[in-house]
Amino acid sequence: MTGARHRVVVTGLGVVTSIGTGVDAFAAGLRAGRSGAKPITAFDTTGFAYSNACEITDFDPEAWITEQSPDDLGRAAQFAVAASRMAVADAGLTEEQVRGVRSLVSVGTTDGESRDLDHLTGLQVTSGDDVLDAVVARRVWPGRLSAGIVRELGLEDVETVTVPTACAAGNYAVGYGYDAISSGDVEMALCGGADALCRKTFTGFYRLGTIAPDVCRPFDADRQGILTGEGAGILLMESLESALARGARIYAEVLGYGLSCDASHPVAPDRDSIARCITAAHRNAGIEAADVDFISAHGTGTKANDVTEVGAIRQVFGDELPRTVSIKSMIGHTMGAASALASAACALALRDGFIPPTVNHRTTDPECAVDCVPNEAVAADLKVVQNNGLAFGGNNAVLVLGRWDTAPVPTVA
Amino acid sequence: MTTQIPALDETEQGQIKDIVCDILELELDEVTDTSLFKEEHDADSLRTIEILASLERTFGITLKQSELSRMVNLAGVYAVVAEAKAQ
Numbered sequence: 001m002t003g004a005r006h007r008v009v010v011t012g013l014g015v016v017t018s019i020g021t022g023v024d025a026f027a028a029g030l031r032a033g034r035s036g037a038k039p040i041t042a043f044d045t046t047g048f049a050y051s052n053a054c055e056i057t058d059f060d061p062e063a064w065i066t067e068q069s070p071d072d073l074g075r076a077a078q079f080a081v082a083a084s085r086m087a088v089a090d091a092g093l094t095e096e097q098v099r100g101v102r103s104l105v106s107v108g109t110t111d112g113e114s115r116d117l118d119h120l121t122g123l124q125v126t127s128g129d130d131v132l133d134a135v136v137a138r139r140v141w142p143g144r145l146s147a148g149i150v151r152e153l154g155l156e157d158v159e160t161v162t163v164p165t166a167c168a169a170g171n172y173a174v175g176y177g178y179d180a181i182s183s184g185d186v187e188m189a190l191c192g193g194a195d196a197l198c199r200k201t202f203t204g205f206y207r208l209g210t211i212a213p214d215v216c217r218p219f220d221a222d223r224q225g226i227l228t229g230e231g232a233g234i235l236l237m238e239s240l241e242s243a244l245a246r247g248a249r250i251y252a253e254v255l256g257y258g259l260s261c262d263a264s265h266p267v268a269p270d271r272d273s274i275a276r277c278i279t280a281a282h283r284n285a286g287i288e289a290a291d292v293d294f295i296s297a298h299g300t301g302t303k304a305n306d307v308t309e310v311g312a313i314r315q316v317f318g319d320e321l322p323r324t325v326s327i328k329s330m331i332g333h334t335m336g337a338a339s340a341l342a343s344a345a346c347a348l349a350l351r352d353g354f355i356p357p358t359v360n361h362r363t364t365d366p367e368c369a370v371d372c373v374p375n376e377a378v379a380a381d382l383k384v385v386q387n388n389g390l391a392f393g394g395n396n397a398v399l400v401l402g403r404w405d406t407a408p409v410p411t412v413a
Numbered sequence: 414m415t416t417q418i419p420a421l422d423e424t425e426q427g428q429i430k431d432i433v434c435d436i437l438e439l440e441l442d443e444v445t446d447t448s449l450f451k452e453e454h455d456a457d458s459l460r461t462i463e464i465l466a467s468l469e470r471t472f473g474i475t476l477k478q479s480e481l482s483r484m485v486n487l488a489g490v491y492a493v494v495a496e497a498k499a500q
Contacts, residue, residue, distance in 0.1 A: 207466055208459075209478040266459055 008181045008254040009243050009404055012091025012236030013344045014083035014192075017331045018054040018229060021082075023090055026341075027348045029330065030356040031377045036331050037215050037227055043118065043199040048206060050213040054229035054332025055197050067152050074113030074139045075196035077148040079232035079337070084149045084190050087236040092248055095153050101187040101242075104180045105146045106161040107234075108169025108193035110335035110391075112142030115198040145194055149234075159186065167298070167333070168389035169193050170233060170340025171397035175257035177237050187242055192340035194232035201335065202228050208267065210302045216333070218299040218326035218358050219306050219372045221365040226300045229332025233340035235347070240404070251347040253404035255384070256285030262394035269305055270394050274312035277396040281386065282316075285400035289317045292400075293382045294355050294373075296342045298390040299326025300333055309390065310368035322386075324370040329359045339389030343399055346385045350403045355380045418499045421491055425472075429490055432467045436460055446488045468494055 015022065018036025019029030028034075036054035045051035056079075061070040064082035073081065084105075088098055116136050123131050146160045159180070163173045170193030177189035205211050210225040217223040243250055258280025262273035282289060298309055313321060327345050328334075334341055345356055354377050361374035387399045421429070434441050437454050450456035461484060465476050468490070474497040483489045 207462060209462075266457070268458075 005182045006184060007240035008178050008237055009240050010235050010237050010251045010254060010347050010401070011243050011248040012087040012089070012093065013251065013347060014086030014090060014234040014236075015231070015341060015344050016056060016059060016079045016083050017231040017334070017341060018056050019330055021056075021059065022086055023344070023348070026344070027352065030327065030345055030348065031354060033357045033359045033375060033377060034330060035215065035359055036229065040197070040202070042115070042197045050211070051202070052212070052214060053197055053202065053227050054334070056230055065152060067154065068148070071135060072139055073144060073148045074116045076109060076111070076113055076115070076194045076232070077139065077144045079196065079230070080107050080145045080192070080194035080234065081148045081152045083192065083194070083232040083234035084153065087190060087234045088153070091236040093236070098188060099154055099156065101157070102185075103155060103158045104161070104177055104186045104189040104191070105149050105155065105158055106163055106173040106176045106189065106191045107145040107149070108163040108165060108171070108173040108336045108340060109142055109145055109195055110166045110169060111195050111198055111201055112145065112164070113140045113196070114200050115196045116140050118199045149190060165395045165397070166391035166393065167335055167338055168391035168395050168397040169336040170338060170343065171257065171387065171389035171399045172259070174235055174237070174254070174340060174343055174399055175259065175397060177235070178254045178257060181237055181239050188236065188238045190234055190236055192232060192234035192343070193337040195230055195335035195337050197228055197230040212301060215360045216301040216329050217360045217362070218297070218301040218329050219310070219364055219368050219370055220301075220361055221363045223301045223303065223306065223365070225302050226328065227332040229328070229334040231331065231334045231337050231341060233337050233344045235340070235343060250404045252350045252401040255287065255400040255402045257281050257397060257399045258284055260394070260396045264394050267392050269308040269390055271308050271312045271315065273394055274309060274390060274396055275315040277398050278312065278316045278386070278388070281398035281400050285402075287384055287400060290320070291384045292322045292386045293380065294322050294349070294385055295324040296346050296385065296387040297324050297326045298388045299324075299328055299358070301326065301328060305390070306365070306368040309388065310370055321370055323355055323373055325356055325358045325373045327356050329361070339387060339397065339399070342387050342389070343401070346387050346401050350382050350385060350401060353379055353381060355382070418495050421495050425494070426491060428471060429468065429494060430487060432471065433464055433487060433490065436463050436467065444487060447486050449486050451485065464490070472498060474498055
């Protein structure tokens with residue numbers, strides 16, 4: 001089958017983020033180094049010494065969800081459905097065209113609809129079991145993140161997957177789409193990730209001592225942790241033949257991806273495992289480390305992540321590190337959406353020739369010394385970019401994207 | 414200048430020991446004041462954070478994460494809690 005594999009390209013992007021909804025607003029936000037950080041309004045933060053997050057305060061589900069009641073979907077699924085609609089339109093496709101081909105919908109997530117679980121648990125504690133809302137209880141099932149998209153677009157010849165591999169889930173979902181298209185199983189795929197701000201996750205990270213009091217400063221000597229975030233990123237992917245046949249605009253080619261799962265510790269990242277994942281991605285993409293023009297890091301801004309991740313990058317790249325940035329400095333840690341939104345950022349960077357900045361940066365930590373493109377985006381002629389997604393439990397996924405017109409032909413791993 | 418920190422009474426020490434044994438899933442007689450949580454009782458960093466959180470709730474105190482490095486055994490926890498209560 002090795003000769004029959006298809007090249008896979010990204011032709012549509014849909015994004016919902018705290019620095020902008022829709023691809024143009026997101027791209028402008030990335031270029032400008034905008035920050036989504038603000039005090040949390042999603043839930044009561046009484047008792048926490050500090051409580052900033054990158055919350056989305058202007059999302060209107062009814063603008064995007066028309067074929068089902070928005071109330072039948074939790075906030076994460078609403079983001080995912082909205083982003084999918086945007087991705088289809090951005091690709092210059094009608095929904096009928098997507099319905100007409102065999103497709104895949106894969107959505108990664110960390111928390112599913114935990115925000116609804118927060119709500120139901122709160123009701124249960126204050127008022128008992130009798131007052132629980134059946135509509136809310138029904139929409140908690142994380143399968144609705146992908147099923148909601150399928151229902152909204154009326155897809156029938158479709159595989160529907162929700163990928164629960166936490167903070168690397170977006171890359172897992174995109175990687176799965178790459179496999180499905182390159183092998184010829186499907187013609188198009190809507191892949192990415194979604195998560196909504198929730199009290200459970202904020203509290204958990206706060207308790208681990210990993211929430212920053214003010215802003216997220218990846219690779220900075222004074223970094224104090226993450227800000228939780230929310231949103232969705234969905235990539236419309238198709239085979240190169242399909243894109244060329246319909247004269248589609250191509251953002252980027254998906255060259256390949258790598259996975260590693262070490263399960264060595266619940267929360268501590270493992271350097272060797274991350275290095276293994278990066279190497280697997282390069283091999284799958286048919287590139288050498290020296291081909292990578294910049295790395296979109298997982299870059300959470302915690303003490304442990306940034307040192308371990310840069311150590312792993314150094315292990316693979318040696319002393320010549322490409323520029324290594326973290327868009328979490330702008331949009332926070334959007335959990336299951338994080339690597340999907342970062343993939344979208346990489347695709348935009350390739351198309352438009354710029355590297356998004358790492359904002360809030362003051363002094364680079366010598367323990368994780370990288371050129372993180374501090375505070376201001378730079379113009380760059382890019383051919384190959386690498387997007388890291390690392391998750392609790394040692395679930396890692398690294399994606400490699402290339403500018404399609406100059407990208408090397410992918411080899412089969 | 415040194416400040417005298419009042420020692421915990423037996424009831425408080427007992428409460429702490431109950432919390433630690435509950436979270437580390439140990440019998441009360443398996444733990445001594447100096448037996449090490451990590452090396453001798455298989456505690457990991459998440460369990461020790463759970464202990465910290467439970468102590469904060471039980472005693473109405475706030476403990477800095479940096480105190481975790483001293484909370485390696487019961488004696489260490491007694492000292493950290495006594496200091497926090499004195500503040």
